[in-house]
Amino acid sequence: MDLQDLLSNPQVIQQLARAAGVGEGDAQTGLAALLPAVAAGLQRNTQGAIGLESLAKALGKGGHQRYVDEPESIGDARTKVDGNAILGHIFGSKEVSRNVAGHAAKSSGLDSTLLKQLLPVVTSLAMGALSKQSGGGSALQPQQQAQGSSGADLLGSLIGGLAGGGRGRASSNDSPLDEVLDLAKMFF
Numbered sequence: 001m002d003l004q005d006l007l008s009n010p011q012v013i014q015q016l017a018r019a020a021g022v023g024e025g026d027a028q029t030g031l032a033a034l035l036p037a038v039a040a041g042l043q044r045n046t047q048g049a050i051g052l053e054s055l056a057k058a059l060g061k062g063g064h065q066r067y068v069d070e071p072e073s074i075g076d077a078r079t080k081v082d083g084n085a086i087l088g089h090i091f092g093s094k095e096v097s098r099n100v101a102g103h104a105a106k107s108s109g110l111d112s113t114l115l116k117q118l119l120p121v122v123t124s125l126a127m128g129a130l131s132k133q134s135g136g137g138s139a140l141q142p143q144q145q146a147q148g149s150s151g152a153d154l155l156g157s158l159i160g161g162l163a164g165g166g167r168g169r170a171s172s173n174d175s176p177l178d179e180v181l182d183l184a185k186m187f188f
Contacts, residue, residue: 003039003129007032011071012125019075020118030115033108034122037100041090042126054089059131067128074121083120086127 006012007028017027046052058064062082066073073079087097098112101119105112 003035003126006035006068006125006129009068009071012068012074015071015074016118016121016125019079019121020114022114026110026114027118029108030104030110030118031122031125033104033110034100034115034119035126037104038090038119038123038126041100042130045090055130058086058089059127059134062127062131064124064127064131067124068132069128074125079124080120082127083122083124086123087120090123 013024013028013031016031017024020027020030022030042055046055064082067079091097091100097119098116101115102112104110104115108115
């Protein structure tokens with residue numbers, strides 16, 4: 001399962017809607033609006049070896065697959081706590097997360113308060129999909145990089161094109177998140 005699959009998974013959409021107290025259409029729109037930003041944040045955060053290693057460790061031991069395998073866990077308070085912790089790693093601050101939600105609100109027409117509520121859950125789902133796709137992080141291990149497979153390319157293939165660019169690779173020209181992150185960093 002790559003991140004694109006989350007957008008068409010009826011159980012995920014249903015549980016996300018239930019957890020947020022909104023209709024399934026709004027839940028799917030919110031997921032679609034936030035997932036590219038989360039994917040781009042993950043990709044941007046893992047451009048260096050340390051970030052990639054950190055992601056591999058998190059995927060390997062975080063138990064994130066449960067969010068995809070057991071969509072009913074989406075409504076659990078631990079899902080939001082886990083998602084907020086992940087957001088701290090990929091965006092660095094709550095302000096950046098707020099800016100991401102604000103940008104997604106403008107592009108989707110949904111209320112930014114709803115998107116702020118969905119963002120940690122969407123982040124947990126993204127980690128679940130990446131964990132499932134990578135076999136618990138094993139696909140991102142350093143020995144695979146030594147065999148000629150770049151971690152960024154591998155992460156790009158797992159993300160499935162959501163972060164921008166045709167091959168799943170985010171670039172400063174393709175991702176509006178880059179603008180949000182660059183602006184937010186000016187204040188911190």
